[in-house]
Amino acid sequence: MERGIQDSHKAIHRHANDLAALLRAVLESPAVTDLATRAAAYRADALPPPLGQYAARVADESGGIGDAEIEALLAGGCAPDVISSDIHVYSANSPGMPYLPNVMSKFMALGFTLEQVVAMATSTPAKIINRLPKLGTLQIGAPADVAVMELVEGPVSFVDTRNNKRDGKTLLKPVQTVINGVPFGRPYQAPFAVR
Helix, strand or coil: CHHHHHHHHHHHHHHHHHHHHHHHHHHHCCCCCCHHHHHHHHHCCCCCCCHHHHHHHHHHHCCCCCHHHHHHHHHCCCCCCCCCCCCCCCCCCCCCCCCHHHHHHHHHHCCCCHHHHHHHHCHHHHHHCCCCCCCCCCCCCCCCCEEEEEEEEEEEEEECCCCCEEEEEEEEEEEEEEECCEEECCCCCCCCCCC
């Protein structure tokens, strides 16, 4: 029994250390947003436009961010460093299709290049949490967790969380998942797969 309690305390301590390291990485890593602004956001201080409105929207709705908010940030000189899927209980069935390949494709429709969106979804987040070169890269020695996608060119329509439509010219279509260097399952229709 004593051993189990010790293991639990170690796990709690390790988790607290990991969270502290993540917080330091987010607040102190090189990025587009300056350190003072990130620290102010963390403390819930007032932020300058358009960051203030964006932060308030995230705090109020968590996941209700639409194209208009992203465009306001871009117009204000605030480009994202990182993008991700936004899957939670409310968004999974939303019209916005918050799955990562779709989110990446939407950012290409907003004017980002393929190289930029791939970096924002892979190497940049890994760098921010101090996990490069193990994560977010295809370097020798990395775990070889890979999402293989096809870049489909042609007209495509995207819908944001408010059902606003945006037209694009390219779509990243999931083709195969590789975990630890091993292809996983057969290519299922995106965005669903069965393990």
